[in-house]
Amino acid sequence: MSEYIVELDHVNKIYGTNHVVKDMNLHVRPGEFLTLLGSSGCGKTTTLRMIAGFEIPSSGSIRVEGESIEAKQPFERDVNTVFQTYALFPHKTIYDNIAYGLRMKKVPKAEIRERVEEMLSMVQLEGFEERYPSQLSGGQKQRVAIARALINRPKVLLLDEPLGALDLKLRKQMQLELKRLQKKLNITFIYVTHDQEEALTMSDRIAVMHDGIIDQVATPTEIYEKPATKFVATFIGETNIFEGCIVESTGETREVAVENGFVQAAGEGFVNGEFVTISVRPEKIRFSKDDIGSFGLQGIVKDYIYVGSVLKCNIVLPNGNEVRAERLSGEDIPKIGEIVYVRWDVKDAVLLHNRDNVVYSTIKNMPIV
Secondary structure, three states: OOOOOEEEEEEEEEEOOEEEEEEEEEEEOOOOEEEEEOOOOOOHHHHHHHHHOOOOOOEEEEEEOOEEOOOOOHHHOOEEEEEOOOOOOOOOOHHHHHHHHHHHOOOOHHHHHHHHHHHHHHOOOOOOOOOOHHHOOHHHHHHHHHHHHHOOOOOEEEEEOOOOOOOHHHHHHHHHHHHHHHHHHOOEEEEEEOOHHHHHHHOOEEEEEEOOEEEEEEOHHHHHHOOOOHHHHHHOOOOEEEEEEEEEEEOOEEEEEEOOEEEEEEOOOOOOOOEEEEEEOHHHOEEEOOOOOOOOEEEEEEEEEEEOOEEEEEEEOOOOOEEEEEEEOOOOOOOOOOEEEEEOOHHHOEEEEOOOOOOOOOOOOOOOO
Protein backbone atom coordinates (compact mmCIF):
# COMPACT_ATOMS: atom_id res chain seq x y z
CA MET A 1 0.00 0.00 0.00
CA SER A 2 1.42 3.36 -1.02
CA GLU A 3 1.94 6.04 1.62
CA TYR A 4 0.48 8.55 -0.88
CA ILE A 5 -3.17 8.95 -1.82
CA VAL A 6 -2.48 10.63 -5.20
CA GLU A 7 0.60 9.92 -7.34
CA LEU A 8 1.60 11.43 -10.67
CA ASP A 9 4.61 9.72 -12.24
CA HIS A 10 6.26 11.20 -15.35
CA VAL A 11 2.97 12.73 -16.51
CA ASN A 12 2.97 14.72 -19.75
CA LYS A 13 0.20 16.60 -21.52
CA ILE A 14 0.76 17.79 -25.10
CA TYR A 15 -1.68 19.70 -27.30
CA GLY A 16 -0.25 19.64 -30.82
CA THR A 17 3.10 21.44 -30.46
CA ASN A 18 2.24 22.86 -27.02
CA HIS A 19 3.84 20.84 -24.21
CA VAL A 20 1.67 22.00 -21.31
CA VAL A 21 2.74 19.59 -18.52
CA LYS A 22 6.31 18.27 -18.68
CA ASP A 23 7.32 14.98 -17.06
CA MET A 24 5.55 15.81 -13.81
CA ASN A 25 6.17 13.84 -10.62
CA LEU A 26 3.90 14.72 -7.69
CA HIS A 27 2.98 12.72 -4.60
CA VAL A 28 0.16 13.86 -2.29
CA ARG A 29 -0.27 12.56 1.25
CA PRO A 30 -3.61 11.47 2.78
CA GLY A 31 -5.43 14.32 4.55
CA GLU A 32 -3.10 16.91 3.07
CA PHE A 33 -4.03 20.37 1.78
CA LEU A 34 -1.74 20.70 -1.24
CA THR A 35 -1.84 23.75 -3.51
CA LEU A 36 -0.74 23.94 -7.14
CA LEU A 37 0.48 27.52 -7.44
CA GLY A 38 1.59 29.34 -10.56
CA SER A 39 0.80 32.04 -13.09
CA SER A 40 -1.71 31.63 -15.93
CA GLY A 41 -0.65 29.04 -18.51
CA CYS A 42 1.78 27.16 -16.25
CA GLY A 43 -0.21 23.90 -16.45
CA LYS A 44 -1.77 23.78 -12.98
CA THR A 45 -5.42 23.56 -14.09
CA THR A 46 -4.52 21.01 -16.78
CA THR A 47 -2.89 18.90 -14.06
CA LEU A 48 -6.02 19.09 -11.92
CA ARG A 49 -8.23 18.17 -14.89
CA MET A 50 -6.08 15.11 -15.61
CA ILE A 51 -6.55 13.92 -12.02
CA ALA A 52 -10.31 14.54 -12.33
CA GLY A 53 -10.52 12.69 -15.65
CA PHE A 54 -11.55 15.66 -17.81
CA GLU A 55 -8.21 15.46 -19.66
CA ILE A 56 -6.24 12.35 -20.63
CA PRO A 57 -2.44 12.37 -20.05
CA SER A 58 -0.32 12.09 -23.20
CA SER A 59 1.95 9.79 -21.18
CA GLY A 60 2.67 8.85 -17.60
CA SER A 61 0.70 7.36 -14.73
CA ILE A 62 -1.89 8.77 -12.30
CA ARG A 63 -2.85 6.68 -9.26
CA VAL A 64 -5.30 7.12 -6.39
CA GLU A 65 -4.55 4.92 -3.37
CA GLY A 66 -2.15 2.95 -5.55
CA GLU A 67 -4.74 2.20 -8.26
CA SER A 68 -4.21 3.48 -11.80
CA ILE A 69 -7.14 5.70 -12.86
CA GLU A 70 -6.19 6.86 -16.39
CA ALA A 71 -8.72 4.47 -17.98
CA LYS A 72 -11.57 5.42 -15.63
CA GLN A 73 -14.31 7.91 -16.47
CA PRO A 74 -14.59 11.00 -14.19
CA PHE A 75 -17.66 9.58 -12.39
CA GLU A 76 -15.79 6.32 -11.70
CA ARG A 77 -12.97 8.04 -9.78
CA ASP A 78 -13.10 8.66 -6.03
CA VAL A 79 -12.48 12.37 -6.61
CA ASN A 80 -14.82 15.36 -6.87
CA THR A 81 -14.18 18.81 -8.34
CA VAL A 82 -15.26 22.29 -7.23
CA PHE A 83 -15.07 24.93 -9.96
CA GLN A 84 -14.74 28.71 -9.81
CA THR A 85 -18.09 29.08 -11.60
CA TYR A 86 -19.97 27.03 -8.93
CA ALA A 87 -21.92 25.11 -11.69
CA LEU A 88 -25.10 24.96 -9.57
CA PHE A 89 -28.45 24.06 -11.12
CA PRO A 90 -30.36 27.38 -11.13
CA HIS A 91 -33.81 25.70 -11.28
CA LYS A 92 -33.15 23.40 -8.30
CA THR A 93 -33.31 24.27 -4.60
CA ILE A 94 -30.19 24.18 -2.45
CA TYR A 95 -31.37 20.85 -1.01
CA ASP A 96 -31.80 19.36 -4.48
CA ASN A 97 -28.44 20.72 -5.67
CA ILE A 98 -26.61 19.09 -2.79
CA ALA A 99 -28.61 15.84 -3.02
CA TYR A 100 -28.15 15.47 -6.80
CA GLY A 101 -25.12 13.15 -6.74
CA LEU A 102 -26.68 10.81 -4.18
CA ARG A 103 -29.91 10.59 -6.17
CA MET A 104 -27.94 9.61 -9.27
CA LYS A 105 -26.44 6.79 -7.19
CA LYS A 106 -29.97 5.81 -6.05
CA VAL A 107 -29.16 6.25 -2.36
CA PRO A 108 -32.26 5.76 -0.12
CA LYS A 109 -34.24 8.95 0.58
CA ALA A 110 -33.79 8.77 4.34
CA GLU A 111 -30.01 8.55 3.99
CA ILE A 112 -30.00 11.40 1.46
CA ARG A 113 -31.86 13.68 3.87
CA GLU A 114 -29.54 12.77 6.74
CA ARG A 115 -26.42 13.44 4.67
CA VAL A 116 -27.76 16.70 3.16
CA GLU A 117 -28.59 18.01 6.64
CA GLU A 118 -25.10 17.03 7.79
CA MET A 119 -23.53 18.94 4.87
CA LEU A 120 -25.71 22.03 5.40
CA SER A 121 -24.63 22.12 9.03
CA MET A 122 -20.99 21.64 8.10
CA VAL A 123 -20.97 24.59 5.66
CA GLN A 124 -23.17 26.68 8.00
CA LEU A 125 -26.20 26.91 5.68
CA GLU A 126 -28.91 25.41 7.88
CA GLY A 127 -32.33 26.79 6.93
CA PHE A 128 -31.34 27.46 3.30
CA GLU A 129 -32.74 24.17 1.94
CA GLU A 130 -35.67 25.67 0.01
CA ARG A 131 -33.81 28.64 -1.43
CA TYR A 132 -32.52 28.82 -5.01
CA PRO A 133 -28.98 29.75 -6.11
CA SER A 134 -30.17 33.18 -7.32
CA GLN A 135 -31.15 33.98 -3.72
CA LEU A 136 -27.64 33.36 -2.34
CA SER A 137 -24.49 35.45 -2.12
CA GLY A 138 -21.28 34.42 -3.88
CA GLY A 139 -19.81 32.96 -0.70
CA GLN A 140 -22.99 30.98 0.02
CA LYS A 141 -23.06 29.59 -3.54
CA GLN A 142 -19.47 28.45 -3.17
CA ARG A 143 -20.32 26.67 0.08
CA VAL A 144 -23.21 24.88 -1.65
CA ALA A 145 -20.82 23.77 -4.42
CA ILE A 146 -18.40 22.46 -1.79
CA ALA A 147 -21.20 20.66 0.09
CA ARG A 148 -22.41 19.04 -3.16
CA ALA A 149 -18.89 17.72 -3.79
CA LEU A 150 -18.27 16.56 -0.22
CA ILE A 151 -21.59 14.73 0.20
CA ASN A 152 -20.27 11.99 -2.11
CA ARG A 153 -17.47 11.40 0.42
CA PRO A 154 -14.64 11.51 -2.12
CA LYS A 155 -11.16 10.42 -1.21
CA VAL A 156 -9.82 13.58 -2.83
CA LEU A 157 -11.44 16.98 -3.40
CA LEU A 158 -10.09 19.01 -6.33
CA LEU A 159 -10.64 22.78 -6.21
CA ASP A 160 -9.97 24.90 -9.32
CA GLU A 161 -9.59 28.52 -8.15
CA PRO A 162 -12.92 28.28 -6.28
CA LEU A 163 -12.59 31.70 -4.59
CA GLY A 164 -11.48 33.67 -7.65
CA ALA A 165 -14.90 35.28 -8.28
CA LEU A 166 -15.32 36.55 -4.70
CA ASP A 167 -14.42 40.00 -3.39
CA LEU A 168 -11.29 40.36 -1.25
CA LYS A 169 -12.97 40.38 2.18
CA LEU A 170 -15.17 37.38 1.40
CA ARG A 171 -12.27 35.52 -0.20
CA LYS A 172 -10.19 35.84 2.97
CA GLN A 173 -13.14 34.64 5.07
CA MET A 174 -13.69 31.65 2.79
CA GLN A 175 -9.99 30.75 2.93
CA LEU A 176 -10.27 30.22 6.69
CA GLU A 177 -13.58 28.35 6.34
CA LEU A 178 -12.16 26.00 3.71
CA LYS A 179 -9.10 25.27 5.81
CA ARG A 180 -11.29 24.60 8.87
CA LEU A 181 -13.54 22.29 6.86
CA GLN A 182 -10.63 20.36 5.38
CA LYS A 183 -9.08 19.72 8.80
CA LYS A 184 -12.43 18.70 10.27
CA LEU A 185 -13.15 16.18 7.49
CA ASN A 186 -9.53 15.07 7.05
CA ILE A 187 -10.10 14.82 3.28
CA THR A 188 -7.21 15.39 0.87
CA PHE A 189 -7.58 18.75 -0.89
CA ILE A 190 -5.70 19.58 -4.10
CA TYR A 191 -6.21 23.28 -4.68
CA VAL A 192 -5.33 25.39 -7.74
CA THR A 193 -4.63 29.13 -7.44
CA HIS A 194 -2.41 31.90 -8.80
CA ASP A 195 -2.73 33.86 -5.54
CA GLN A 196 0.46 33.55 -3.49
CA GLU A 197 -1.06 34.84 -0.25
CA GLU A 198 -3.95 32.39 -0.58
CA ALA A 199 -1.52 29.50 -1.04
CA LEU A 200 0.59 30.53 1.96
CA THR A 201 -2.50 30.94 4.16
CA MET A 202 -4.21 27.62 3.42
CA SER A 203 -1.68 24.99 2.40
CA ASP A 204 0.17 22.23 4.21
CA ARG A 205 2.46 22.10 1.16
CA ILE A 206 2.73 24.16 -2.02
CA ALA A 207 3.82 22.93 -5.45
CA VAL A 208 5.08 25.97 -7.37
CA MET A 209 4.65 25.46 -11.12
CA HIS A 210 6.42 27.28 -13.93
CA ASP A 211 6.17 26.55 -17.66
CA GLY A 212 4.70 23.07 -17.11
CA ILE A 213 7.31 22.08 -14.52
CA ILE A 214 7.16 21.92 -10.72
CA ASP A 215 10.03 24.08 -9.46
CA GLN A 216 9.57 23.23 -5.78
CA VAL A 217 7.24 21.32 -3.44
CA ALA A 218 7.54 22.34 0.21
CA THR A 219 5.76 23.85 3.21
CA PRO A 220 4.77 27.55 3.01
CA THR A 221 7.60 28.44 5.40
CA GLU A 222 10.20 26.58 3.33
CA ILE A 223 8.88 28.06 0.07
CA TYR A 224 9.18 31.59 1.46
CA GLU A 225 12.37 31.27 3.50
CA LYS A 226 14.31 28.82 1.30
CA PRO A 227 13.16 29.07 -2.33
CA ALA A 228 14.80 26.48 -4.57
CA THR A 229 14.93 28.61 -7.73
CA LYS A 230 14.96 32.24 -8.81
CA PHE A 231 11.41 31.87 -10.13
CA VAL A 232 10.10 30.65 -6.76
CA ALA A 233 11.94 33.46 -4.95
CA THR A 234 10.45 36.15 -7.19
CA PHE A 235 6.97 34.63 -7.52
CA ILE A 236 6.31 34.16 -3.80
CA GLY A 237 6.09 37.54 -2.08
CA GLU A 238 8.61 40.33 -2.60
CA THR A 239 12.35 39.82 -2.78
CA ASN A 240 15.57 41.53 -3.84
CA ILE A 241 17.64 39.78 -6.49
CA PHE A 242 21.40 40.19 -6.92
CA GLU A 243 23.34 38.45 -9.70
CA GLY A 244 27.07 37.85 -9.49
CA CYS A 245 30.07 35.52 -9.32
CA ILE A 246 31.57 33.74 -6.30
CA VAL A 247 35.10 35.02 -5.74
CA GLU A 248 35.96 33.58 -2.32
CA SER A 249 34.64 30.90 0.07
CA THR A 250 35.13 30.64 3.83
CA GLY A 251 33.28 27.67 5.30
CA GLU A 252 29.69 28.01 4.06
CA THR A 253 30.06 31.77 3.50
CA ARG A 254 30.50 32.86 -0.11
CA GLU A 255 31.75 36.30 -1.12
CA VAL A 256 30.02 37.30 -4.33
CA ALA A 257 31.07 40.04 -6.73
CA VAL A 258 28.01 41.92 -7.98
CA GLU A 259 27.77 44.96 -10.22
CA ASN A 260 27.84 47.39 -7.31
CA GLY A 261 30.51 45.77 -5.14
CA PHE A 262 30.90 42.65 -3.00
CA VAL A 263 28.26 40.93 -0.86
CA GLN A 264 28.00 37.72 1.15
CA ALA A 265 25.64 34.74 1.35
CA ALA A 266 25.78 31.23 2.77
CA GLY A 267 25.25 27.96 0.92
CA GLU A 268 26.62 24.50 0.24
CA GLY A 269 27.36 23.01 -3.17
CA PHE A 270 28.74 26.23 -4.70
CA VAL A 271 32.26 26.74 -6.07
CA ASN A 272 34.52 29.72 -6.71
CA GLY A 273 33.98 31.21 -10.15
CA GLU A 274 30.34 30.05 -10.31
CA PHE A 275 27.69 32.56 -11.40
CA VAL A 276 24.93 32.74 -8.77
CA THR A 277 21.75 34.52 -7.80
CA ILE A 278 21.14 35.91 -4.31
CA SER A 279 17.62 36.44 -2.96
CA VAL A 280 17.04 38.65 0.11
CA ARG A 281 13.55 39.44 1.41
CA PRO A 282 12.77 43.15 2.09
CA GLU A 283 12.27 42.55 5.82
CA LYS A 284 15.80 41.07 6.00
CA ILE A 285 17.48 44.12 4.42
CA ARG A 286 19.39 46.35 6.82
CA PHE A 287 20.64 49.83 6.06
CA SER A 288 22.60 52.48 7.95
CA LYS A 289 24.14 55.90 7.37
CA ASP A 290 27.63 54.62 8.21
CA ASP A 291 29.74 51.85 6.70
CA ILE A 292 29.96 49.19 9.42
CA GLY A 293 32.43 46.93 7.59
CA SER A 294 32.17 43.38 6.22
CA PHE A 295 30.18 44.50 3.20
CA GLY A 296 27.69 47.21 2.35
CA LEU A 297 26.31 48.48 -0.94
CA GLN A 298 25.95 52.23 -1.17
CA GLY A 299 22.60 53.58 -2.25
CA ILE A 300 20.35 56.63 -2.09
CA VAL A 301 16.98 56.56 -0.33
CA LYS A 302 14.47 57.22 -3.11
CA ASP A 303 11.10 57.13 -1.32
CA TYR A 304 8.93 55.53 1.34
CA ILE A 305 5.54 53.87 0.93
CA TYR A 306 3.30 53.84 4.01
CA VAL A 307 1.17 50.69 4.38
CA GLY A 308 -0.18 50.90 7.92
CA SER A 309 2.21 49.31 10.40
CA VAL A 310 4.99 48.96 7.81
CA LEU A 311 7.08 51.44 5.83
CA LYS A 312 8.41 50.19 2.49
CA CYS A 313 11.64 51.89 1.49
CA ASN A 314 13.16 52.01 -2.00
CA ILE A 315 16.94 52.49 -2.19
CA VAL A 316 18.60 53.18 -5.55
CA LEU A 317 22.05 51.63 -6.20
CA PRO A 318 24.65 53.28 -8.51
CA ASN A 319 23.64 51.10 -11.48
CA GLY A 320 20.00 52.20 -11.16
CA ASN A 321 18.72 48.96 -9.60
CA GLU A 322 16.44 49.40 -6.60
CA VAL A 323 16.58 47.57 -3.28
CA ARG A 324 13.37 47.23 -1.28
CA ALA A 325 13.52 47.28 2.51
CA GLU A 326 10.77 47.19 5.13
CA ARG A 327 10.66 48.89 8.51
CA LEU A 328 8.01 49.21 11.21
CA SER A 329 6.28 52.60 11.29
CA GLY A 330 7.84 54.84 13.93
CA GLU A 331 11.40 53.51 13.59
CA ASP A 332 14.25 55.97 13.12
CA ILE A 333 14.92 56.00 9.38
CA PRO A 334 17.12 58.03 6.99
CA LYS A 335 15.58 60.87 5.01
CA ILE A 336 14.77 60.72 1.32
CA GLY A 337 17.89 61.61 -0.67
CA GLU A 338 20.36 60.45 2.00
CA ILE A 339 23.17 57.99 1.18
CA VAL A 340 22.95 54.69 3.08
CA TYR A 341 24.81 51.39 3.20
CA VAL A 342 22.72 48.32 2.43
CA ARG A 343 23.59 44.94 3.93
CA TRP A 344 22.07 41.77 5.47
CA ASP A 345 22.97 38.91 7.77
CA VAL A 346 24.63 36.14 5.79
CA LYS A 347 22.08 33.58 7.07
CA ASP A 348 19.19 35.70 5.73
CA ALA A 349 20.35 35.54 2.09
CA VAL A 350 19.38 32.61 -0.13
CA LEU A 351 22.09 31.55 -2.57
CA LEU A 352 20.84 30.00 -5.81
CA HIS A 353 22.53 28.45 -8.82
CA ASN A 354 22.34 30.74 -11.85
CA ARG A 355 20.85 28.52 -14.56
CA ASP A 356 21.42 31.16 -17.25
CA ASN A 357 25.16 31.31 -16.45
CA VAL A 358 25.28 34.96 -17.55
CA VAL A 359 28.54 36.89 -17.16
CA TYR A 360 28.09 40.12 -15.21
CA SER A 361 30.35 43.19 -15.15
CA THR A 362 31.52 43.77 -11.59
CA ILE A 363 32.85 47.07 -10.30
CA LYS A 364 34.46 47.11 -6.86
CA ASN A 365 33.31 49.87 -4.47
CA MET A 366 31.50 51.79 -7.17
CA PRO A 367 31.04 55.32 -5.74
CA ILE A 368 27.83 57.32 -5.78
CA VAL A 369 28.26 60.52 -7.76
